Amino acid sequence: MAGTSQTTPGDRGGGMGRDDRVDSATEAFVAHRNLLFTVAYEMLGSAADAEDVLQEAWLRWAGVDLGTVRDQRAYLVRIVTREALGRLRTLGRRKESYVGPWLPEPLLTAPDVAEDVELADSVSMAMLLVLETLAPTERAVFVLREVFDLDYDEIAEAVDKSPAAVRQIAHRARAHVAARRPREVVSPAESRDVLTAFQRAIETGDLQRLLDVLAPDVVLLTDGGGIKRAALAPVLGADRVAEVLGRIADVASLLPAQVNGHPALIVRLDGELDSVVAMRVDDGLITGLYAVRNPEKLSRMERETALRR
Numbered sequence: 520m521a522g523t524s525q526t527t528p529g530d531r532g533g534g535m536g537r538d539d540r541v542d543s544a545t546e547a548f549v550a551h552r553n554l555l556f557t558v559a560y561e562m563l564g565s566a567a568d569a570e571d572v573l574q575e576a577w578l579r580w581a582g583v584d585l586g587t588v589r590d591q592r593a594y595l596v597r598i599v600t601r602e603a604l605g606r607l608r609t610l611g612r613r614k615e616s617y618v619g620p621w622l623p624e625p626l627l628t629a630p631d632v633a634e635d636v637e638l639a640d641s642v643s644m645a646m647l648l649v650l651e652t653l654a655p656t657e658r659a660v661f662v663l664r665e666v667f668d669l670d671y672d673e674i675a676e677a678v679d680k681s682p683a684a685v686r687q688i689a690h691r692a693r694a695h696v697a698a699r700r701p702r703e704v705v706s707p708a709e710s711r712d713v714l715t716a717f718q719r720a721i722e723t724g725d726l727q728r729l730l731d732v733l734a735p736d737v738v739l740l741t742d743g744g745g746i747k748r749a750a751l752a753p754v755l756g757a758d759r760v761a762e763v764l765g766r767i768a769d770v771a772s773l774l775p776a777q778v779n780g781h782p783a784l785i786v787r788l789d790g791e792l793d794s795v796v797a798m799r800v801d802d803g804l805i806t807g808l809y810a811v812r813n814p815e816k817l818s819r820m821e822r823e824t825a826l827r828r
Contacts, residue, residue, distance in 0.1 A: 544581050547591045553827040554592070554667075555599045557642070560826075561662045562603040563610060564623035564647045566819050572602045593673050600659055600677040607655045618745030620753065622809050623647040624816040625778045625795040626824040632780040633707050638828050639780030640704060641666040644809045645799035647779075649699045653692055660685055661692040667828055705800045707782070713800050714775060714782040721768050726761055733757040734804040739764075744813030747794075760808065778820075785820065786810075792817055 548555075555576065559569035576598045588594045614621045623644055633639050640646060641662070650658050659678050663669045664685075671682040671689070678685065705713075713732060720729035739760045743749025754760050767773075767786065771793065774785045783797040795817065799807030811817065 541581065543585055544583070547585070548577055548580055548595065551592055551595050553825045555595055556824075557638075557826045557828065558596055558599050558662065558667065559603045560626075561641060561647070561650070561666060562600070562658055563607055564651065565610065565816075566624045566626060566824065567815075568606050568610060569603075572599060572606055575602045593669070596663070596667070596669065597673070597677040600663065601679075604655055604659055604678070607658070611655070618743070619749055619751040620740040620742055621651075622740060622742035622811050622816075623779075624819060625783070625797060625811050626819045626826070627822065628777050628780050628826060629823045630777065632826050633777060635780075635828065636704060637666070638826060642779045642826060643701075643781050643799075644779055644797040645701055645807055648809070649696055652699065653695060656680070657688055657692040657695070660688045661696060664689045665693065665696075701799055701806075702801050709803070710782045710800060711775075713803065713805060714784065714798065717798070717805060718773050718775065718784060721764055722773060724765065724768055726765065729761045729764065730757050732805055733760060734801065734806045737804075737806055737808065739808040739810065741810045742813050742816070744815060746814060747812040749810070749812050776820075780826075792820060795820060 552573070555573055556569055559572040560566055563569055563572070576595065579598050579602075580595060583594070585591075625644070626642070628642075632642070650661070653661060656678050660674055663674045663677060664671075669677075671685045674680075674689075675682045675685045680688070716728070716732045719725075720732060735757050736755070737757050737760050739750070739754040741749035741754070750763070754763055770788060772787045772790075774787065776783055776785045776795075778785075778795055778797050781797065783795060785792065786794045786796060794810050794812040797809045797811075798805050799809075
């Protein structure tokens with residue numbers, strides 16, 4: 520478990536009482552770790568930063584008197600939320616100097632994430648980009664209320680606001696997200712069908728078939744982070760997007776995968792992982808394409824990441 524090796528096994532100098540307390544703290548943290556990672560990731564859009572948040576949360580949790588904790592899950596979520604809020608503000612400053620579009624870090628996810636429709640929707644690339652448009656506290660309140668169903672009193676403690684203020688923030692954030700999120704929840708079967716048609720069109724070089732699956736106002740965002748070549752501005756419109764995608768088939772292999780709970784494509788060049796392409800589907804057409812090429816964001820594509828609510 521990330522974040523525990525410094526302070527648990529091997530650090531046994533305090534006698535049996537301390538050993539027992541550390542063991543109990545470790546057991547509770549491990550039991551909720553996937554949930555805590557999911558909270559941090561949904562707030563930050565970055566797995567690397569979410570892991571750092573969990574490291575800091577563990578260090579704080581290890582010093583807590585467990586006898587005073589009524590609800591360990593709620594207490595841990597509160598610690599992680601506070602750490603993530605601080606990290607979110609730092610991350611915002613980093614994004615201001617980011618080269619080209621900033622996209623969330625894609626995660627290779629297990630089939631059970633897709634089966635939890637609400638969880639899959641909340642971690643989709645499209646939704647994480649919508650969450651980027653919220654202020655930090657709004658994002659925390661929205662995630663904790665809408666995704667993890669915490670009550671307003673618990674959220675109030677996590678974000679240092681009154682329950683009445685949290686209710687207002689939740690209402691405002693909900694309206695903001697509703698105006699920007701995908702218009703409908705697309706079934707996994709429909710997503711797979713659209714992805715299959717999209718992949719086939721690219722692999723065969725069939726421009727018309729590609730245009731048939733792209734919405735006229737489709738937007739392609741490419742994230743190279745200044746490390747890999749990528750468009751520095753959004754590519755707008757089906758014709759322009761199809762032109763860009765048409766160059767891929769001759770040099771790359773495309774493999775379907777489950778990314779952030781949804782069907783996506785892994786692009787490999789000469790057998791090496793080059794990029795991940797996720798999509799947003801509305802009314803049976805692709806309205807958004809999100810291509811992550813920045814190698815610093817692709818480390819989570821080699822193994823599945825467990826997400827939990």
